[in-house]
Amino acid sequence: MYEHILFPTDGSDGAAAALAHARNLAETHDATLHIMTVLDTSSPHIGMTSAGPEGATTGMIAEEHDESEPGMVGEDHNIESSLQERSQAIVEAAADxxxxxxxxxAIERGPPHRAILDYADENAIDLIVMGTHGRTGIERYLLGSVAEKVVRTSDVPVLTARFSDDES
Incomplete structure (x- = not known):
């Protein structure tokens, strides 16, 4: 039934809650599991982060910030390279x-929900399995929900697993 399952992850606990479901479905259907993260290029001046492996954060930052910039203590660092390394660590940890x-x-770039949907279309994905953070109320309104946007606009089925504080 499923040959290609997509597991988008930002390295957060919410995403980790869905990983077991993705693995079980891939095992049951002898499917290939596509593990991806997205470098968010949709907000030109906002660098958002989420939890990564071993407490690290993965950045989602605009393309115009990709050049080397002075660090907090004046040293030069390459933001793009750092984000790429952290993103690679996230997908490798999930694959392990x-x-x-x-x-x-895969590591994709762009608005997260759009990058997920584009990847699904380009790779003949049969099912998307992703976690939710379980936000409600004003937090959900202000922060939005990548999972919600994917659910509402995907042409393929989407399975979501909600993270609860009891799981942390």
């Missing part, structure tokens, strides 16, 4: 967790 199935890893 599901070593019982065939995996493909």
């Amino acid at each position: 967790e599901v070593d019982t199935v065939d995996t493909v890893t």
Whole structure:
């Protein structure tokens, strides 16, 4: 039934909650599990972060900030390179967790929901499995929800797994 399953991740606990579901479905259907993360290029002056492996953060930052910039203590650092390394660590950590199935890893750029949908279209994805952070009320309104946008606009089925504070 499923040959290609997509697991988008930002390295957060919410995403990790969905990884077991993605692995189980890939094992059951002998499917390839595509593990991807997105460098968010949709907000030109906002660098957003989320939890990454071992407490690190993965950045989602605009393209015009890709050049080397002075750091907080004056040293030069390449933001793009740093974000790429952290993103690579996120997809590799997830792939290590599901070593019982065939995996493909990818790092995409753009608005997260659009990058996820484009990847699904370009790679013949049969199912998207993703976590939600369980935000409600004003927090959900202000921050939006990548998972919600994917659910509302995807042409393929989307399975969401909600992260609860009890799981942390």
